[in-house]
Amino acid sequence: MADQILNVSGLKVTVEDKEILHGLDLTLNAGETHVIMGPNGAGKSTLGSTLMGDPRYVITDGKIIFNGEDITGESADKISKKGMFLSFQNPVEVPGITLSNFIRSALEQKTGKHIRVWDFKKELEKTMEILNMDPSYAERDLNVGFSGGEKKKAEILQLLMLKPSLAILDETDSGLDVDAVRTVSEGIEQYKKTVGGALLIITHSTRILEALDVDATHVLVDGKIVHNGDQSLINEINENGFERFLN
Amino acid sequence: MSVLQGDNSRCEFTGVTFAGHGQNLDTGTKVVHVGKNTSSYINTKSISKSDGISTFRSAVVVGQNAKGSKSSVSCESLMLDDISRSDTIPAMDIRTDDVDIGHEAKIGRISDDVVFYLMSRGMSEEDAKALIVSGFADNVSKELPLEYAVEMNNLIRLEMKGTVG
Ligand SMILES: Nc1ncnc2c1ncn2[C@@H]1O[C@H](COP(=O)(O)OP(=O)(O)O)[C@@H](O)[C@H]1O
Ligand SMILES: [Mg+2]
Numbered sequence: 001m002a003d004q005i006l007n008v009s010g011l012k013v014t015v016e017d018k019e020i021l022h023g024l025d026l027t028l029n030a031g032e033t034h035v036i037m038g039p040n041g042a043g044k045s046t047l048g049s050t051l052m053g054d055p056r057y058v059i060t061d062g063k064i065i066f067n068g069e070d071i072t073g074e075s076a077d078k079i080s081k082k083g084m085f086l087s088f089q090n091p092v093e094v095p096g097i098t099l100s101n102f103i104r105s106a107l108e109q110k111t112g113k114h115i116r117v118w119d120f121k122k123e124l125e126k127t128m129e130i131l132n133m134d135p136s137y138a139e140r141d142l143n144v145g146f147s148g149g150e151k152k153k154a155e156i157l158q159l160l161m162l163k164p165s166l167a168i169l170d171e172t173d174s175g176l177d178v179d180a181v182r183t184v185s186e187g188i189e190q191y192k193k194t195v196g197g198a199l200l201i202i203t204h205s206t207r208i209l210e211a212l213d214v215d216a217t218h219v220l221v222d223g224k225i226v227h228n229g230d231q232s233l234i235n236e237i238n239e240n241g242f243e244r245f246l247n
Numbered sequence: 248m249s250v251l252q253g254d255n256s257r258c259e260f261t262g263v264t265f266a267g268h269g270q271n272l273d274t275g276t277k278v279v280h281v282g283k284n285t286s287s288y289i290n291t292k293s294i295s296k297s298d299g300i301s302t303f304r305s306a307v308v309v310g311q312n313a314k315g316s317k318s319s320v321s322c323e324s325l326m327l328d329d330i331s332r333s334d335t336i337p338a339m340d341i342r343t344d345d346v347d348i349g350h351e352a353k354i355g356r357i358s359d360d361v362v363f364y365l366m367s368r369g370m371s372e373e374d375a376k377a378l379i380v381s382g383f384a385d386n387v388s389k390e391l392p393l394e395y396a397v398e399m400n401n402l403i404r405l406e407m408k409g410t411v412g
Pocket of ligand 1: 015016020038039040041042043044045046047056
């Protein structure tokens with residue numbers, strides 16, 4: 001099982017003294033693409049934040065193994081350096097640092113090496129072009145005054161620049177118009193092609209998945225994975241909803 | 248204290264304070280509008296941590312001849328923990344009605360959402376908090392000459408060392 005990138009077993013998570021995840025199991029192999037679907041409030045974002053090490057989500061039971069290492073209770077910066085990435089459902093605005101400087105310092109932190117500004121700028125520009133982002137965004141403060149669509153593109157830009165081995169995408173497609181969804185999908189395809197990392201995609205729609213081969217689909221209801229299936233499960237859920245998985 | 252004597256004269260006051268353990272930084276400024284169409288801008292940012300207290304007092308006086316004058320006061324505070332304190336004490340004495348006076352005070356805390364976001368990209372908790380504090384003071388530091396701005400960011404970093412434990 002050397003190529004297991006993520007193994008979650010019996011995960012119980014509490015937020016503000018309320019248990020949200022009630023014993024969740026999930027396994028991903030390196031390079032695989034998995035989809036998580038589930039009704040609002042099921043605990044999908046909670047799972048993403050917990051895996052990434054948000055200290056507000058308290059793990060009361062279970063284990064998270066990432067790349068063969070136990071990361072249960074590890075801090076977010078350490079987990080990030082081990083190669084995990086979370087694209088946030090609601091990316092925050094951070095005044096005082098430009099998008100470009102932020103990504104460069106994140107890369108330097110991760111690799112522990114100085115990165116030459118010229119090489120970095122060239123790669124950044126190229127990647128922004130793939131994402132149809134105006135180059136001026138690179139010099140704007142991180143997410144400050146970005147539209148919803150630009151914020152999500154900035155997340156995918158970071159994904160492509162930081163090249164993690166596991167990326168969790170939390171509703172990256174929600175609230176985007178058709179063109180933006182297409183652009184973001186192309187970015188995700190690019191990540192698959194050039195980095196070959198594993199993807200855990202939380203989504204309500206099929207559009208973002210069209211160009212991807214999905215290895216497994218998981219249905220998350222009420223803090224538990226209640227059903228596992230293949231790619232065809234996505235369409236079934238889109239037609240019939242979650243009805244048959246409730247209770 | 249600034250006295251805006253001549254017609255159309257203006258002044259600006261910009262300040263950043265950082266109150267650490269055991270400090271009570273009690274600062275302030277006063278502006279007197281005497282001439283017509285005078286304007287004043289007061290813009291401060293105060294940061295407090297540990298049991299530090301930031302107090303900022305502003306006094307704006309507009310005399311009866313200072314018609315068409317404008318004053319804008321904006322005070323923002325950032326508290327780094329539950330035991331720090333921040334007070335804004337504005338005083339106004341306005342003696343004419345043809346004026347435009349604005350006062351804004353905001354108090355905030357370091358957002359856990361932002362700290363987690365930055366940490367999820369590999370930044371240590373200490374660096375994340377220092378970045379948030381620098382960002383908070385950013386529009387003030389942008390008005391400083393470059394050498395001062397660099398110095399201020401170094402100071403913030405120094406002050407933030409060891410706040411995480
Ligand atoms: N930071 C938080 N504080 C309090 N409650 C939370 C927090 N995060 C999530 N919850 C609660 O956990 C449950 C699951 O939320 P979430 O994981 O966001 O669901 P989903 O992403 O599946 O819509 C909800 O009842 C929500 O109110
Ligand atoms: Mg969610």
